[in-house]
Amino acid sequence: MNLAEEIQKRRTFGIISHPDAGKTTLTEKLLLFGGAIKTAGAVKSNKIDRHATSDFMEIEKQRGISVATSVMGFNYKDVKINLLDTPGHQDFAEDTYRTLTAVDSVVMVIDCVKGVEIQTEKLMEVCRMRNTPVMVFINKLDREGQDPYDLLDEIEEKLNIQVHPMSWPIGMGKSFQGVYSLYEKKLLLFQASKQKLDDTDTISIENVNDPILNDLLGQSSAAKLREDVELVDGVYSDLDLNAYKNGEVAPVFFGSAVNNFGVRELLDCFINIAPPPLDRETELRQINPTENKFSGFVFKIHANMDPKHRNRIAFVRVCAGIFQRGQNYHHVRLDKNFRFSNATAFMAQSKEIIDEAFPGDIVGLYDTGNLKIGDTLSEGEKGMYKGIPSFSPEIFREVINMDAMKTKQLEKGLMQLMDEGVAQLFTYEMGSRKVVGTVGALQFEVIQHRLKHEYNATCRFAPINLYKACWISSENKKKMDEFVDSKYRHIAQDKDGKRVFMAETKAWLQMVQDNFPEINYHFTSEF
Incomplete structure (x- = not known):
């Protein structure tokens, strides 16, 4: 397969949210749908071996929060997805800001009970600095939360971005019955607390006036859904894909990550409309992913990912060309060439050796201290990639x-x-x-x-x-x-x-x- 085809197959995105909005849970369910894991681990489970897949540091397991960005790659419907799960806690915001430099789009998780919170607003400001495309997942619909219309208004007002509902909830809290996908014209009825997946509860309904809705949902819920769908269709025209890709419109999905409500719909839509790897800017010029010569930048470094081995791994976002293991690459800041014989791809803590990587991929390079955050590696080009500063601390x-x-x-x-x-x-x-x-x-x-x-x-x-x-x-x-x-x-x-x-x-x-x-x-x- 040629370089251009590999680039079109890739989607690299970050998941961001305020703490406790359910971001790590959503990450797990996306991995579940992608077949990368077989059973979701309870995020705050007391069982030692069942912590969230993306939380690998000891302190994360003790506190039930993510404090470092985890990188996970998996395949879904012939698309290679690179997913970066970021810390939600504001004390680790700088790691999140840097991670956002390495992604092409973002999924923002919002708690339907609490709505838009202060950390969500700050993260949205960082997305706006780069016009990053944003998709919204309104989570925890199995709890009694705010009215869906109020939530949409709040997102538009506080995050200063237009919204476009792609699915619609049927009830909320105890009366929550599922979601109707406006995008695929499908009704989704799920049982609660699923850890494994099947498709038995997905029903195609092209027309919400179909009488079968009354049998499936009951007369009053069916009537309410029809009324909501008519209102939403009247207010929102078709999704403007260019406006989404320019960071002006956010497609919105409703669901409950912990119970698998609405997650597949988010993922199916995401692989269809989210942008593949985009151009990046260096000090000298704009770099296109399809260029033949490799270049990329370090956006994160993690020491001691494996406590048994004192190793240090630099996370490199491939921006152009093909990265090949064992090749000599130019370290722009030090103006030296280095050979990286150990290159890995990630599935949270587990790693596998890879021989090559394409634009959009995240590569882990074992390092003895030569690489720093913001460093650029290339096949001879001298320009450093821009936009990875350190901020003055608080x-x-x-x-x-x-x-x-x-x-x-x-x-x-x-x-x-x-x-x-x-x-x-x-x-x-x-x-x-x-x-x-x-x-x-x-x-x-x-x-x-x-x-x-x-x-x-x-x-x-x-x-x-x-x-x-x-x-x-x-x-x-x-x-x-x-x-x-x-x-x-x-x-x-x-x-x-x-x-x-x-x-x-x-x-x-x-x-x-x-x-x-x-x-x-x-x-x-x-x-």
Whole structure:
């Protein structure tokens, strides 16, 4: 099969949501439909061997939340699907933001009881930055939730995107009977709590006025469905595919992931309308997936995925050409060539060696520390892919080593975890104090846990009075030297050696900016 055909077969997307909206459960059910797993594991099951497939870190199993992006590939109806399950918890938002740079579209999960929540709004802003196509799955219809019309209005208002219902719920909570697919003209009646799948409860109904609806649903439910379908058809014309692909219209599906309601309809529609791998931009030019020469970028790094082997894996999104195992590829930032003999594809924690990968695929490369988030690999091209910055953290804590005999382990652990992008490390030029900055407080717990269990190092995090870490630059070297001499107590370096000004308060930062106008203050590392 040629390159263009392989590209058309691929769909690479992320699943995003507010915590507890059911994102990991939906991920599992999509894998179930794709035949990638045989039985869905209860996400918060107490049975040790039955945790959600995509939650592989020890702390995730204990807390029942996803704290790192999982990558899973599977085939469905001759389409190769690359699915990235992201953390919903806002404390791990930066991992999600970076993951969104590696996908071509997104499925957003919304809880029908709680509606659109604050984290959903933030994630939508990130999607809008890149005009990422969004599909919505309104979940948990087996619970008493908000009216479907109200939910659609809320999505349009809060997420600033037009909606287009593709299915419609029949009842809700205790009276929930299933969904009617407006897209396929099918009625879906499911039993609750299914872990395995069959098609016995799917009935094709071309016309909702068919009398068989009365027998299947009862007269009042059938009448309500007919009324809803007529109203929806009157308000929404046919789905504008270009508007969806430009991120202007979101197709909406209703269902209950835990009970398999409406998941197959979402997946069937997704493989038909979601975009295949798209063009990507480097510093030099636009790269088309069909180009013959391979290029891709690192969007995530994970150390110790297998606790038995101290390995470090870089997740690379293939953007153009064909990746081939054992080939020499150019590392643009280091301006060196590297050979990657171990390349893997993922099914959550399980990995398999692959010989080649196509645009849209996610490849895992075993790495000894040469690769960092944002790095570009190519067959000789010099341009770096754009748009994978680090953001200025929200919360800062000083690292206090609790065991002087394990200093080396602590430093190694901190550096490797920072390379993963779980947090940012700033080392003061005066006194070498180390400060960790994160987006949310839960990150400190994760770092502490992983340092202890993966690196045998113990530390505590002491509060420190800091407002912002600003990357600094200036075209005037003399002014920069004056600034550093004047503020030497507050100058640190990030893990890449870039200078950072550590501002203690908002007012003080403003005063320093006024006093040193020749210095540029940056709130992301990409400048």
